[in-house]
Amino acid sequence: METQKNPNRSIVLSGLIMSLGVMSLLLGSKLIPQVILLCILMFFITNSRYMWFDIIFKTCRRDLTALVRFVQLRYQIWKFERSRSTVPKIFRAIFQKHPKKIAFTCDNVSWTYEEINEYSNQIGHYFKKQGFRRGDAIALYMENSIEFICLWLGLAKIGVVTALINTNLRTQSFLHSIKAAKCLGLICSSELNDAVTEVMVELSGVKLYILNKKSRGEEASMVPDSITSLNEELSASPKSDLTEDINEGDPTDKLLFIYTSGTTGMPKAAVITNNRYLFMSVGVRVMLRVQDDDILYNPLPLYHASGVIIASGQSLLGGSTVVIRKKFSASNFWQDCIASKCTVACYIGEICRYLLAVPEKPHDKQHKVRLMFGNGLKPQIWTKFTTRFQIKQIGEFYGATEGNSNLVNIDNKVGAVGFVPRLAGAVYPVVLIKVNPETEEPIRNSKGYCIRCQPGEPGMFVGKINPKKTINSFAGYADKEASEKKILRDVFSKGDQYYNSGDILVMDNYGYFSFRDRTGDTFRWKGENVATSEVEAVISNTIGLKDAIVYGVEVPNVEGRAGMVAILDTDNTLNLDGLDENLKKMLPAYARPLFVRIIEKVPLTGTYKLKKKDLQTDGFNINTARALTSQQCESDIIRFMVGTQSLKLNQNQVHIIEENEETRSLHTTVCSHSQGEIWHISASPGDPNIISTTYNTLTDDNICVMKSAIWKINEDKLDLLTLLPTSQFGNDIKHTLFHISDPTKALSIIDNHYVIWDFNESDAKSFSSATLEGKGHPQFTCGKWNPHHNVSQVVTSNDSHVRGWDIKTSKQCWIIENAHTQSVRDLDFNPNRQYYLATCGDDGFTKFWDIRNTTEPIISRSDHSHWVWAVRYNHFHDQLVLTSSSDSQVILICVAGISSEPAGHVITGDDNLESPKERLEEGVLATYEEHEDSVYAVEWSTGDPWTFASLSYDGS
Structure with missing residues (x-):
C-alpha cells in the first residue's frame, strides 16, 4: 500500500464518489453501471486504490443503515429541542398515550404509567411544599425499586436535581458524595437506614427522609425522630398534575447527578441535563431498534447511568415495559427473563462473564431475548456468549456518563464498541489522538496541535465540544475544577475544545472502534506498552473465566512497571504451570505478568468494574503474612506466633515472638514451614509447643491444594504430629482451631462443612460435622467455638449470614440472617456474657448481637473505611474490643454499655484493686495507624490485658 501524497484530497473525493454510489443504488438497479464507473474513476483518483474500494464495498450497507438511523435520531432530537422538551414533558405524553400499560415491574409487583404519574406527582407536591425549589439538589440513597424511579421523576417535575448515591458507599465516601452535589436533602430506604444513622452528626443542615416498606410498628421503632418518614406524608399528598x-x-436544566464509579479515587458527581438524558436513552432506542412492545430486563443498579438512563429511559421516554431486578444474580438471570417474557436485556462490566461461569442449564436457551445491550463484553468471550445463550444481536456501546462522545455497535461486529464511517468526521466529530503512555498527555506537533491516529494505532478517544448541539455538549461535573480537567483545548485549531475520555481505543480501516484500556491502566515494561484489559482477557480464558485483575507494580531500581495479576481462586484449582505454559504461547514476554497474587474476593465497583487501585497500592512482597495467634496455655507469658506467605513455598516460616517483661524487648524464634504458605495458625490450650497451621501447597501435578496439620515446636523446627484428613470434606480450608479447653479436639472450617476432630500424636478422626445446604453451593467464610454452655456450640458464617450449630445434633440452633450487607469476615464471643457476639465484614461494619434476639444488632459501628477483617474481645475487660481492616488501621473501641462491668470502668495501673478506676467513654478509644498495608489479624495477649499484636499483609 503506497503512501498518499494528498490524503485529505483523496478522502474527500472518495467520500463524494461513495455518496454518489450510494445514491445510485437507492435510485434503482438500472444505474448499477454508473456505480461501477464511479468505482473505476475512484481507482484512478486515489492512491490507496484497493483499500478504499474494499472499505466502501464492505461498509456500504452498514453505513447506509447507520445514516438512516442517525438521521432519524437527529430529527428526534431536533423535535425535542424545538419543543423545549424535558424528561417530565415526554413522560407526560407517554402516560397520556397509554395510561393503563405496565411501565415497570419489580419483585413481582407491576406499576402502570398512570400509577407512576400519580405517585411522582405526590412526591413533587410534597417536596415543593417542603420548600425545595428549582435547582436545589436532593440525594437519593436507595436500593433498586419502582419507588426509586418515581422519586427522582417526581423531583424532576418541580425542577429539583436528584443525586443518585451508590448504595455501596459508607462513611467518608458517602458523605463526600452528598457534599459534592451540595445536597439540601437526603432520601434513603429502610434497608440503608443504618448507614445514614451512622453519619447523622455530620449531616447537619441536610433534611433527612426515609421511605420504609416495613409495617408501621417496625417503622416507628427503627426511624430516629430526626428522620422524616415519607410513607404517611406522601399518602396525604395530592395526585394532581x-x-x-x-x-x-x-432541556438544559440539570436533571440528575450520577457519580463516577470510583475506580481511581473518590466518586465525582457528573451532571446529567435533560438533553443528555434524552440523547443517551433515545439514541440507544433508535440505533438498536428497541420497540414499544419490547419488555426489557434491567438487573443494573439504578444509581448508574446504564440502569437509570439507558434501561429505564426505554419506559419513561419510549413506552416499553422495564423489569427491574433488585440486585444482579447470575443464577437467576435467564429464569427472570423467561418468567417476565423479556425480549431485551442489558449488561455492564463483568456480567456477561459471570453468566458464562454458571454451569449450563436447559433454560439458557428457553428465553425470548433477541437483543442485549451494554458495555464491557470482552471480545474473547463474545462469540461463546452469543452461541451458548442464542442472542441474535449484541448492542455493545461506548460512552462515559459525563461525556459527549458515544459509539454503538449496530451490526454485531465481534469486539467492536461501535463505529464511525471513515468519511463522517464532520458530522460526528470524534477522533483518536496520540498520547504519551508515560505522562498520559496528548502528543502535539510542531504547531502545538494534537496528532490524529492512523487506523490500527491506539489513541485517546476525544469528542469535540459544541454547547449549542445536544449531541456534542459537555455538562461536566458538579465540581467545575474537575470539569476543566476533562477539557482539551487547541486540539486541531486555535480555540477548539474536546472532551478527554481518558480511554485508549483503536480504530481499524473500516471505522470500527475497539476498547484497548484506560490511560491509567496501561503500563510500560521493557520499553513496551502493556494493555491490561487484553492480558486480563487472555488469562481469564486460560483459567476458566475466573476473575483476573492485571496491573503494573513498581520494582525498586528497575525502570517501568512489572506486570502482576490477582486471581480469584476460591476452589483452589488454579494450575500455575498450565497458566505459565499458555501465557508463553499467547502473550509476548513483556506482557506476561511476573507476579501472581491469589485473592479470596475481587474488589468490584457497584457496576461490576474491577477496582485496581487498592491492589496496585499493595504491590508485591515475596515475604507477606496474614496468620497470627497468641499463646493460649501459659497465661503468664506474652507470646505470639506468626505464619508467613512467601511466594517461594518452601521458604515459609513460623515466627514465635516472646516479650521479655523486664527489658520490654522482643525475642523471636524462627521455625521452617517448608510445606507452603500459611493462611491460618492456632495455638493449643494444653501445650505451648503445639500449634496447627492451615496452608496451601502444590501437588506433584503442580495443582494448588489446601491442607491443615498439627505440629510440635522442637526448638527451631516443626515436627509433624498429625495431617488432618480434610480432603474428604473439600479443598477450601479456612482454618483449624483448637478446642477451648480440650487439647485433643479441633474444629476445621472446610468448604460448606464444619468438622470436629479427635486426634492424638499420630492420627485424627472426625467425630462430628455438619453441612451447609443451599443453592449455588454456599461456603463458610469463618467459624468459632462458642466458649459458653460447656462449649456445646459451633458458630459459622457464610456470605452475610451467621449460624449457631448444636454439636451433639449437628443441627442449626439459631441464625442471624443478613448480619452484614456483604461477607462476614470474623466473629468473636464476649468472654463473660454468654449470649453476646461480635461480627465484622466487608461492608465496613462491626456489629454486636444478642443471639437470643437476632433481628437487629445491639450496636452497629462503621469505624473503618474498608473491609473489616478481624474483631477481638479483650480476655479480661470485655468492654474493650479491637478491630483491624484493609484500610491499614487498628481501632480500639469501648462497648461498656453491653459489658459485664456495669460501671463501664477498667482497672488502671497493674490491676491493683486499690488503684483508682477510670470510666471509659463509649466509642473509639484509640486508632493505630502504624501499618502501611491491609491489617488481616489482631490478637490480645492472654498473659497481659494491655498487650496486643496486629499483623498486616506486608509482614509487619
Whole structure:
C-alpha cells in the first residue's frame, strides 16, 4: 500500500464518489453501471486504490443503515429541542398515550404509567411544599425499586436535581458524595437506614427522609425522630398534575447527578441535563431498534447511568415495559427473563462473564431475548456468549456518563464498541489522538496541535465540544475544577475544545472502534506498552473465566512497571504451570505478568468494574503474612506466633515472638514451614509447643491444594504430629482451631462443612460435622467455638449470614440472617456474657448481637473505611474490643454499655484493686495507624490485658 501524497484530497473525493454510489443504488438497479464507473474513476483518483474500494464495498450497507438511523435520531432530537422538551414533558405524553400499560415491574409487583404519574406527582407536591425549589439538589440513597424511579421523576417535575448515591458507599465516601452535589436533602430506604444513622452528626443542615416498606410498628421503632418518614406524608399528598412546574422546565436544566464509579479515587458527581438524558436513552432506542412492545430486563443498579438512563429511559421516554431486578444474580438471570417474557436485556462490566461461569442449564436457551445491550463484553468471550445463550444481536456501546462522545455497535461486529464511517468526521466529530503512555498527555506537533491516529494505532478517544448541539455538549461535573480537567483545548485549531475520555481505543480501516484500556491502566515494561484489559482477557480464558485483575507494580531500581495479576481462586484449582505454559504461547514476554497474587474476593465497583487501585497500592512482597495467634496455655507469658506467605513455598516460616517483661524487648524464634504458605495458625490450650497451621501447597501435578496439620515446636523446627484428613470434606480450608479447653479436639472450617476432630500424636478422626445446604453451593467464610454452655456450640458464617450449630445434633440452633450487607469476615464471643457476639465484614461494619434476639444488632459501628477483617474481645475487660481492616488501621473501641462491668470502668495501673478506676467513654478509644498495608489479624495477649499484636499483609 503506497503512501498518499494528498490524503485529505483523496478522502474527500472518495467520500463524494461513495455518496454518489450510494445514491445510485437507492435510485434503482438500472444505474448499477454508473456505480461501477464511479468505482473505476475512484481507482484512478486515489492512491490507496484497493483499500478504499474494499472499505466502501464492505461498509456500504452498514453505513447506509447507520445514516438512516442517525438521521432519524437527529430529527428526534431536533423535535425535542424545538419543543423545549424535558424528561417530565415526554413522560407526560407517554402516560397520556397509554395510561393503563405496565411501565415497570419489580419483585413481582407491576406499576402502570398512570400509577407512576400519580405517585411522582405526590412526591413533587410534597417536596415543593417542603420548600425545595428549582435547582436545589436532593440525594437519593436507595436500593433498586419502582419507588426509586418515581422519586427522582417526581423531583424532576418541580425542577429539583436528584443525586443518585451508590448504595455501596459508607462513611467518608458517602458523605463526600452528598457534599459534592451540595445536597439540601437526603432520601434513603429502610434497608440503608443504618448507614445514614451512622453519619447523622455530620449531616447537619441536610433534611433527612426515609421511605420504609416495613409495617408501621417496625417503622416507628427503627426511624430516629430526626428522620422524616415519607410513607404517611406522601399518602396525604395530592395526585394532581404539576403542569405549570413541568412546563417551566428547560432541556438544559440539570436533571440528575450520577457519580463516577470510583475506580481511581473518590466518586465525582457528573451532571446529567435533560438533553443528555434524552440523547443517551433515545439514541440507544433508535440505533438498536428497541420497540414499544419490547419488555426489557434491567438487573443494573439504578444509581448508574446504564440502569437509570439507558434501561429505564426505554419506559419513561419510549413506552416499553422495564423489569427491574433488585440486585444482579447470575443464577437467576435467564429464569427472570423467561418468567417476565423479556425480549431485551442489558449488561455492564463483568456480567456477561459471570453468566458464562454458571454451569449450563436447559433454560439458557428457553428465553425470548433477541437483543442485549451494554458495555464491557470482552471480545474473547463474545462469540461463546452469543452461541451458548442464542442472542441474535449484541448492542455493545461506548460512552462515559459525563461525556459527549458515544459509539454503538449496530451490526454485531465481534469486539467492536461501535463505529464511525471513515468519511463522517464532520458530522460526528470524534477522533483518536496520540498520547504519551508515560505522562498520559496528548502528543502535539510542531504547531502545538494534537496528532490524529492512523487506523490500527491506539489513541485517546476525544469528542469535540459544541454547547449549542445536544449531541456534542459537555455538562461536566458538579465540581467545575474537575470539569476543566476533562477539557482539551487547541486540539486541531486555535480555540477548539474536546472532551478527554481518558480511554485508549483503536480504530481499524473500516471505522470500527475497539476498547484497548484506560490511560491509567496501561503500563510500560521493557520499553513496551502493556494493555491490561487484553492480558486480563487472555488469562481469564486460560483459567476458566475466573476473575483476573492485571496491573503494573513498581520494582525498586528497575525502570517501568512489572506486570502482576490477582486471581480469584476460591476452589483452589488454579494450575500455575498450565497458566505459565499458555501465557508463553499467547502473550509476548513483556506482557506476561511476573507476579501472581491469589485473592479470596475481587474488589468490584457497584457496576461490576474491577477496582485496581487498592491492589496496585499493595504491590508485591515475596515475604507477606496474614496468620497470627497468641499463646493460649501459659497465661503468664506474652507470646505470639506468626505464619508467613512467601511466594517461594518452601521458604515459609513460623515466627514465635516472646516479650521479655523486664527489658520490654522482643525475642523471636524462627521455625521452617517448608510445606507452603500459611493462611491460618492456632495455638493449643494444653501445650505451648503445639500449634496447627492451615496452608496451601502444590501437588506433584503442580495443582494448588489446601491442607491443615498439627505440629510440635522442637526448638527451631516443626515436627509433624498429625495431617488432618480434610480432603474428604473439600479443598477450601479456612482454618483449624483448637478446642477451648480440650487439647485433643479441633474444629476445621472446610468448604460448606464444619468438622470436629479427635486426634492424638499420630492420627485424627472426625467425630462430628455438619453441612451447609443451599443453592449455588454456599461456603463458610469463618467459624468459632462458642466458649459458653460447656462449649456445646459451633458458630459459622457464610456470605452475610451467621449460624449457631448444636454439636451433639449437628443441627442449626439459631441464625442471624443478613448480619452484614456483604461477607462476614470474623466473629468473636464476649468472654463473660454468654449470649453476646461480635461480627465484622466487608461492608465496613462491626456489629454486636444478642443471639437470643437476632433481628437487629445491639450496636452497629462503621469505624473503618474498608473491609473489616478481624474483631477481638479483650480476655479480661470485655468492654474493650479491637478491630483491624484493609484500610491499614487498628481501632480500639469501648462497648461498656453491653459489658459485664456495669460501671463501664477498667482497672488502671497493674490491676491493683486499690488503684483508682477510670470510666471509659463509649466509642473509639484509640486508632493505630502504624501499618502501611491491609491489617488481616489482631490478637490480645492472654498473659497481659494491655498487650496486643496486629499483623498486616506486608509482614509487619
